[in-house]
Amino acid sequence: MEGLVRKPVVSGLFYSDNPSSLIKEIEWSFHHHVGPGVLPSTSEGLQRLSLGYVSPHAGYAYSGPVAAHVYYRLSLEKTPDTIVIIGTNHSGLGEEVSLAPWKEWETPLGKLAVDVEARDYLIRNASIIKPDYLAHIEEHSVEVQLPFIQYIYMRRDKKPRILPIVVMDHRPKTMRGMAREIIETMKELGRDFVIIASTDLNHYDSHEVTIRKDEKVINAILNLDEEKLYEAVFREGVSMCGPGGVIALIVIAKDLNTGRPIVLKHATSGDTSGDKAHTVGYLAAMFPR
Secondary structure (H helix, E strand, O other), X not given: OOOOEEOOOOEOOOEOOXXXXXXXXXXXXXXXXXXXXXXXXXXXXXXXXXXXXXXXOOOHHHHHHHHHHHHHHHHOOOOOOEXXXXXXXXXXXXXXXXXXXXXXXXXXXXXXXXXXXXXXHHHHHOOOOEEOOXXXXXXXXXXXXXXXXXXXXXOOXXXXXXXXXXXXXXXXXXXXXXXXXXXXHHHHHOOOEEEEEEOOOOEEEOHHHHXXXXXXXXXXXXXXXXXXXXXXXXXXXXXXXXXXXXXXXXXXXXXXXXXXXXEEEEEEHHHHHOOOOOEEEEEEEXXXX
16 A cells, blocks of 8 residues: 555545535635634745644534634744644554555645655654554544645645644553654654644533533643643543644643643534534644744
8 A cells, every 4th residue: 555645535524525615615614703714824924833733623514613723823834844643543443653654645625745754764763653554544533634734835835744643542651752753753854843633622512511621621731731631531521532642742842842832712513503412622722832
C-alpha cells in the first residue's frame, strides 16, 4: 500500500461528496451564528500566532460552525510548513499510536501532500508512534479536518503539508512520549508547524449536562493540566473521544513554554441542530505561541 493515496471514507456522510456543495457547507459553517460570522482571510499573515488548536470532528451540520473558529484564526497566520493532525481511534483497529504512511490524502476538494520527510523520520526514530494503515482506513477524526484546511489555503501559493497521527492509548505517560517524538522531529527538520488536536467533548447527554461536564475538560485545558483532563474523562465520566491529542498539545505547550490556551467557542450539537435532549459537546481552542 506504500505510495497509495488515502481516499475519503466519510465524504457524503460527514460532509458533502460534491466539491461545490462542500464549499457551500464550509462557508455556511463560517457564516453560521455559532461560527465566527465571517469567511477566513484569503491573504497570508506575517507571523505564526499559534502552537496548535483543539477542533471538533463531527458532521459539518453539527460541529462545522465550531470548527470554523479554528480555521478562521489559522487563516490569519503565516502558512505553516506542516500541520500535525492528531486524531482519535474510533475503530479499535491497528497500533496504539499510529502514523499514516500514505503520501497523499484525498477529499472532494483535491489532494493534500503528507510531510513525507517528517513521516520517514518518525518511522526511523520513533518508538511510540508507529506506521500503520489499519488504524486510519475507517477513521474520520483526521479526515474531517482536511476540507477546512484545503479551503483556507486554496487561494494561496504555499500549501501546508500534513502529518496525520491517530491515538488509541490516551494515557498521559504515552502522550508525553508521543509529544517528545513530535517535538524532536519538528526541531530536527526545522519545521514551522501547527498541531490540530481533533476531538469532540461529552456525548449524548442533555445540553445542560454536556455543558457542565465539558467545563471540567475545558478548565483542565486552560490550566494546562493533562492529569486533570485525563481524570475528567476516565474517572469522572466525561465522554470526550479524543483526549490524547489534547494531552499531547498541553505537554508540548508546557515544554515550549508557550502562552495559555484561549477558548474560541464552546457549544453543543443542540446549538446547531436544535435537539438539546441528546447532545455532543464541541470545543474550538487556540494554544498561542
